[in-house]
Amino acid sequence: MEDANLNRQPGDATAAASGSPATRIPRATLHDELVGGLRDLIVEGELTPGTRVPERELCTRFGVSRTPLREALKVLASEGLLALLPNRGAQVTGLTTADIDEMFPVMGALEALAGELACARITDEEIAEIRALHYNMVLQYTRRELPEYFRLNQSIHKRILEIAGNATLTRMYAGLAGRARRARYVANMTKARWDQAVEEHEAILDALAQRDGPRLARILKMHLQNKCETVKESLLAESATAPKTDR
Amino acid sequence: MEDANLNRQPGDATAAASGSPATRIPRATLHDELVGGLRDLIVEGELTPGTRVPERELCTRFGVSRTPLREALKVLASEGLLALLPNRGAQVTGLTTADIDEMFPVMGALEALAGELACARITDEEIAEIRALHYNMVLQYTRRELPEYFRLNQSIHKRILEIAGNATLTRMYAGLAGRARRARYVANMTKARWDQAVEEHEAILDALAQRDGPRLARILKMHLQNKCETVKESLLAESATAPKTDR
DNA sequence: CGATTTACTTCTGCATGCAAAATGTTATTG
DNA sequence: CAATAACATTTTGCATGCAGAAGTAAATCG
Structure with missing residues (x-):
């Protein structure tokens, strides 16, 4: 049905830039795909706790626009993996x-x-x-x-x-x-x-x-x-x- | 039935600082406000289980656009209160x-x-x-x-x-x-x-x-x-x- | 020089736009 | 007249646009 590759229609879908461990499991919907992919990035430690989540960079990485990505961020924040700082985006929470x-x-x-x-x-x-x-x-x-x-x-x-x-x-x-x-x-x-x-x-x-x-x-x-x-x-x-x- | 229109104004949205122990605390961010408000609608039973969540109607109800509302829906879905049906929106889950x-x-x-x-x-x-x-x-x-x-x-x-x-x-x-x-x-x-x-x-x-x-x-x-x-x-x-x- | 102010550049949060899918409605057929 | 086909409308999912806040670099002042 769907390609593991998440290319969206407009011209700028820059595929995997630098070496990423990649997410091999294609979920049913884009939303699930993003939530899973981002969760992996966090769990794998690729996103450093305490630093701001690079929204735009992740968009190009996953080849999607900010809307679905931000939806995924909100979900991960509700899971406690991210903290949402008003007007300051999301931040990976550390484990104390x-x-x-x-x-x-x-x-x-x-x-x-x-x-x-x-x-x-x-x-x-x-x-x-x-x-x-x-x-x-x-x-x-x-x-x-x-x-x-x-x-x-x-x-x-x-x-x-x-x-x-x-x-x-x-x-x-x-x-x-x-x-x-x-x-x-x-x-x-x-x-x-x-x-x-x-x-x-x-x-x-x-x-x-x-x-x-x-x-x-x-x-x-x-x-x-x-x-x-x-x-x-x-x-x-x-x-x-x-x-x-x-x- | 009451309107729950939350008017947003730039610059004013910061939290009601001086610690007033009000029983009804409007959430700090619009996102939290929407998640809470929608959760209430679901828990109160105003949104009937099994029926499609009326996205546009809720937008006018809360006085917001679809973007933040949909972010809230995704969060509530991750909590299990809603089910996301691909290309068919969200649906309130029933309790069996x-x-x-x-x-x-x-x-x-x-x-x-x-x-x-x-x-x-x-x-x-x-x-x-x-x-x-x-x-x-x-x-x-x-x-x-x-x-x-x-x-x-x-x-x-x-x-x-x-x-x-x-x-x-x-x-x-x-x-x-x-x-x-x-x-x-x-x-x-x-x-x-x-x-x-x-x-x-x-x-x-x-x-x-x-x-x-x-x-x-x-x-x-x-x-x-x-x-x-x-x-x-x-x-x-x-x-x-x-x-x-x-x- | 260090500290503050100012101008500029992202970035965030939300609104809006648009193509495809789903849904609803009318027309057509056997 | 049930069933299907064809069309119109709404809805969904995502992309994009834009105002304001946060961040950054240059300029000014003590």
């Missing part, structure tokens, strides 16, 4: 440790709920699926393949959310996780933290396999608490090496 | 019992977290404040003053959220509560449900006063479960009397 301290307890509560719901609904096949993901993840852990480990880790959490079968829950969690992901803490995770995370994931798998909802909820809540600490450590370490202006 | 079944467990998890956090932070003065709200609410209950009861009820829940001191949590909860409020179940609440709610609120006050976080969490979770049933009953009753077009 205070933000992390707020977000992770909420994510913990949501994941705990997801765990409980999932235990009540999970099929044997799904348990097997999670188990496969888990041991693949453990494999990457032993190989010290951080990126792949991280990807599988995410998959497991995402799959539990899906199994919980609550779209609202999934959406709320995704919103928070999207914001939290900006911290990109993986790079700074210590060995001890990594060991701990894997251990907790063993317990998660176990509780799931036994369909012990309350236990899984407790484990997940704790798991998120530890993740919170990991992210904060990473954030502090990063701000120590690269003292950027945040917010 | 399935939606309710999804939303209330999430709200329960969030309120439970809020209760735990609040117990750890609440001051004696705040306990006294909640107690005052509570017994005022009970008074309205004995008077069968449903609207005022409902308002105070909301105040208590909101206050607990505030005391929890987690802005992210408050925002997420507010988003869900805003959507749920469209059910306007108050009118259809049975006496039994009302009695039960007041009883549970006694327990809430008690747990708060004792700063028993885990207990408060349990109570709130249960409280929300019951609220979920109440809302669904009301929704079914309403759809039986007024069988409108769904979605």
Whole structure:
């Protein structure tokens, strides 16, 4: 139906200028495309927190006019990824440790709920699926393949959310996780933290396999608490090496 | 029906500075004003679910052009209050019992977290404040003053959220509560449900006063479960009397 | 010289314009 | 007379235009 290339009619649609990681997933509508594309730019860190969002530049980048782009900015602002300064445009919000301290307890509560719901609904096949993901993840852990480990880790959490079968829950969690992901803490995770995370994931798998909802909820809540600490450590370490202006 | 024309004047639009604690605060920017105004129209039920949102009409109503109005529509769509149909504009989303079944467990998890956090932070003065709200609410209950009861009820829940001191949590909860409020179940609440709610609120006050976080969490979770049933009953009753077009 | 004022250049926020799609209405056909 | 076709009208989605605010560079003054 639509080209991944977003060329609009008038003459000036300057396609991808400098090397951008690009957005490969074409959404249904231009609006969704822009929201997704911009969100990626923010999460990937291509737009620096604290700096003004270059509206015109992004227009040429995506090959659209300001109207749809600004619509996307408003949406992202409502998600908390941007801050709208009156007469001063949009600004990427930074992640402070205070933000992390707020977000992770909420994510913990949501994941705990997801765990409980999932235990009540999970099929044997799904348990097997999670188990496969888990041991693949453990494999990457032993190989010290951080990126792949991280990807599988995410998959497991995402799959539990899906199994919980609550779209609202999934959406709320995704919103928070999207914001939290900006911290990109993986790079700074210590060995001890990594060991701990894997251990907790063993317990998660176990509780799931036994369909012990309350236990899984407790484990997940704790798991998120530890993740919170990991992210904060990473954030502090990063701000120590690269003292950027945040917010 | 009243006109909500917001006249804009350049240079004058800056916020009403000197901190006046007015109950009705006009939002700082036009964008926020529109988002809030439209959200009210939806929650109040003035825009019927399932029907197309009359873009042009709303423009004249609010006295703005389509650009800022459409920006607001996109935001409300991202909140789930509207659905965007490609080339067919926006449509107010209806609340099905399935939606309710999804939303209330999430709200329960969030309120439970809020209760735990609040117990750890609440001051004696705040306990006294909640107690005052509570017994005022009970008074309205004995008077069968449903609207005022409902308002105070909301105040208590909101206050607990505030005391929890987690802005992210408050925002997420507010988003869900805003959507749920469209059910306007108050009118259809049975006496039994009302009695039960007041009883549970006694327990809430008690747990708060004792700063028993885990207990408060349990109570709130249960409280929300019951609220979920109440809302669904009301929704079914309403759809039986007024069988409108769904979605 | 540093600080302020002034002139100029973006940039933001909103209004308007326009082509394509959707919708509504009348005409036509079997 | 139901169904379809042809046309007119409205609506949507995006581009563009424009006044005013914010930012920037030059000029003036102490």
